[in-house]
Amino acid sequence: MLRGGVKLSWLPILTVLALLGPVLAGLAGTIAPALGWLPGAGQARLSLDAFHALLDWPGFMDAARLSVVTGIGATVLSLALVTLICAGWAGTPAFRWLEKLLSPLLAVPHAAAAFGIAFLIAPSGWIVRAMSPWLTGWDQPPDLLIVQDPYGFALMAGLVAKEVPFLLLMTLAALGQADAPRSLAVARALGYRRVSGWLKAVFPRVYAQIRLPVYVVLAYSMSVVDVAVILGPNTPPTLSVQITRWMSDPDLAFRLQAAAGALVQLALVLGAMAFWRLGEFAVGWLARRWVRTGHRGAADPLAQGVGLFAAVAAASAIILGLLGLAIWSFAGFWSFPNLLPDGFTMRSWDRHIPGMLAAMWETFVLAAAATSIALVLVIGCLEAEHRYGFRPSNRAVWLLYLPLIVPQIAFLPGLQTLLLVSGADMGRWPVVAAHLVFVLPYVFLSLADPFRAWEPRFGTIGAALGAGPDRVLWRIRLPMLIAPVLTAFAVGFAVSVGQYLPTLLVGGGRVVTLTTEAVALAAGGDRRAIGVYGLAQTLASFLPFAMALLIPALLWRNRMGMRDA
Amino acid sequence: MRDQGLTLSDIQISKGGQPLLALDTHVPPGEVLTVMGPSGIGKSTLLSMVIGTLPRAFKATGRVLLDGRDITNLRPEARHVGILFQDDLLFPHLSVGDNLAFGLAPGVKDRRARIDAALQEIGLEGFAARDPATLSGGQKARVALMRMLLSEPCALLLDEPFSRLDTERRGQVRRLVFDVAKRRGLPVLMVTHDAEDAKAAQGRVIQLGAA
Numbered sequence: 001m002l003r004g005g006v007k008l009s010w011l012p013i014l015t016v017l018a019l020l021g022p023v024l025a026g027l028a029g030t031i032a033p034a035l036g037w038l039p040g041a042g043q044a045r046l047s048l049d050a051f052h053a054l055l056d057w058p059g060f061m062d063a064a065r066l067s068v069v070t071g072i073g074a075t076v077l078s079l080a081l082v083t084l085i086c087a088g089w090a091g092t093p094a095f096r097w098l099e100k101l102l103s104p105l106l107a108v109p110h111a112a113a114a115f116g117i118a119f120l121i122a123p124s125g126w127i128v129r130a131m132s133p134w135l136t137g138w139d140q141p142p143d144l145l146i147v148q149d150p151y152g153f154a155l156m157a158g159l160v161a162k163e164v165p166f167l168l169l170m171t172l173a174a175l176g177q178a179d180a181p182r183s184l185a186v187a188r189a190l191g192y193r194r195v196s197g198w199l200k201a202v203f204p205r206v207y208a209q210i211r212l213p214v215y216v217v218l219a220y221s222m223s224v225v226d227v228a229v230i231l232g233p234n235t236p237p238t239l240s241v242q243i244t245r246w247m248s249d250p251d252l253a254f255r256l257q258a259a260a261g262a263l264v265q266l267a268l269v270l271g272a273m274a275f276w277r278l279g280e281f282a283v284g285w286l287a288r289r290w291v292r293t294g295h296r297g298a299a300d301p302l303a304q305g306v307g308l309f310a311a312v313a314a315a316s317a318i319i320l321g322l323l324g325l326a327i328w329s330f331a332g333f334w335s336f337p338n339l340l341p342d343g344f345t346m347r348s349w350d351r352h353i354p355g356m357l358a359a360m361w362e363t364f365v366l367a368a369a370a371t372s373i374a375l376v377l378v379i380g381c382l383e384a385e386h387r388y389g390f391r392p393s394n395r396a397v398w399l400l401y402l403p404l405i406v407p408q409i410a411f412l413p414g415l416q417t418l419l420l421v422s423g424a425d426m427g428r429w430p431v432v433a434a435h436l437v438f439v440l441p442y443v444f445l446s447l448a449d450p451f452r453a454w455e456p457r458f459g460t461i462g463a464a465l466g467a468g469p470d471r472v473l474w475r476i477r478l479p480m481l482i483a484p485v486l487t488a489f490a491v492g493f494a495v496s497v498g499q500y501l502p503t504l505l506v507g508g509g510r511v512v513t514l515t516t517e518a519v520a521l522a523a524g525g526d527r528r529a530i531g532v533y534g535l536a537q538t539l540a541s542f543l544p545f546a547m548a549l550l551i552p553a554l555l556w557r558n559r560m561g562m563r564d565a
Numbered sequence: 566m567r568d569q570g571l572t573l574s575d576i577q578i579s580k581g582g583q584p585l586l587a588l589d590t591h592v593p594p595g596e597v598l599t600v601m602g603p604s605g606i607g608k609s610t611l612l613s614m615v616i617g618t619l620p621r622a623f624k625a626t627g628r629v630l631l632d633g634r635d636i637t638n639l640r641p642e643a644r645h646v647g648i649l650f651q652d653d654l655l656f657p658h659l660s661v662g663d664n665l666a667f668g669l670a671p672g673v674k675d676r677r678a679r680i681d682a683a684l685q686e687i688g689l690e691g692f693a694a695r696d697p698a699t700l701s702g703g704q705k706a707r708v709a710l711m712r713m714l715l716s717e718p719c720a721l722l723l724d725e726p727f728s729r730l731d732t733e734r735r736g737q738v739r740r741l742v743f744d745v746a747k748r749r750g751l752p753v754l755m756v757t758h759d760a761e762d763a764k765a766a767q768g769r770v771i772q773l774g775a776a
Contacts, residue, residue, distance in 0.1 A: 465642075
């Protein structure tokens, strides 16, 4: 087929470079110092000293164990809950309600959600307050280490609450391709109860579709920094948090140790993924035996109940947490065990807003820049795919997921080291490039389906009317797809707003956003300040989503044919 | 003049090495050639070859000539071949008037007046600002036809164009399309599996896959 228009075939290559360049460069920049090469610190001799130093750190084993246990634990729990929710409720009105409840929570920044949950479960949090003193007998907060507990339970809870909405959304997309309703109907006609029938007939196909997102959750949960700083233990912290501390140490010698730690963290994640893959085989083998038994599902009502309860609990944890942030930000004096403060005041906002403006602007500039670049690249790639008939292979999908599967802590320190060694400035634009690595995949995943589902005969009609490919793109396709384009922009924006580690490490500590400010407040424990920053961060994430709903509704208020588009 | 009209010269379309259809024919101006046959035989593929959007999976040989001009290797937007599908495919984000404006060539003066006149011609005077989604099936079909005519095509392709309309409208719209084509001297290539369409076209009928 012959196609004119602006040449786009170079855009996919540029996109791959934007995605993988920083990851590969960063990995190289991590490996070199781990092996003793760091000119800035006067080190240029191959050695394993960095690893020795790492192993000599007394917290090493505990930190590594924490990363593995909380990461795998959070992933198992999140996947189990999402599976139970879908098995028990997919296709019911309750499910549509849950979907509506959970989807927006995806946009809540991890740090804000973690703070909210910390406020909820802390000894002076709402849960204890609600039970005091009538049930517990406490008239002041108990001296318990609930948040930042040494086992990482609070960290796991925070991760699960945030990963359940993510996995659920991915599963919803997969359900559409798994012919789920009919398969379930067949199973039920054969006498299977809901949950068992769904697990046996639908889940295997769904899991094959969400495997990569599950690996993303695993890598993320094992190596997350901001959530672990807020909810995770301190002595020792998780390995990733410790690496971040070393990277922020003014003594450059600690960078070697940090690099070695980053490589160990990468190895841990890869090992956990291999372990998970083996687990898939084991579960598959057991499940096939279970299918052969022909059991119709005795424990179904229980499983259904657990699924619903867990979904509501995950959603409530985040929503009540955000409400807690909001109330703290307006709270006057608030004594224990009252459920509400004695009075509300604007004092906290008045105090913090002037200092927050710069961070707000930086957050906005980074997010707008990274997301705009991502959107141009993604639309270019998808249009190139359409014009030149590129068929994205399975490997291309892996490329997209790669930056999400390689832990941030494994390559961002290396990126910082490279910038340092090459004498490049660590300011805003390197941070934009680092954000782009994480924004791009989500923008692509968000826009690809609606873009590809566009009726191609509109393009044929346009061409038959004399419009070239560029005119068809700008005048027909993009206007028709304005709602998904704006949604993809909002998704990318929210991803950028939530980035902690790339901003901190690649910015060299000099790029200050709402998120870096909020996480920095974790150690201080000023709840009113945390409330203000957490809420501001959440609003920054939600604003583009509100616009993505509002703009098409205004634009197409007289276009019935665009309502469900 | 043998040159005028749409010539399909020794066309052969195949998919994965399997021959799909072969055709060698000429459609004079104002006449309708109807191609019939069971679904899956490649009728729509033939149209996509003529219009220039043949999917990559197919291979085509032969030449397409329009008024003596070889358009086989031209880009779709440069061929001046209009097409109507069974769906009206009016752009849902544009008003009725803007849909027509999209068809009108860029250099044309007095665009408002041209569009108003076009609307009058199809009995939809004053509909310019309307949302296309609020039109009836027959009205949409007429707008789609007019949008295509405004782009001044030299040939007209019809891909099961009337099958979505109810019986009453079908006859009406069919007559309008064939009348316009005859009046403007457009060669028409229609694929359909409705024998009524073929009869109303009053032209030659080619049965594909009949052998």
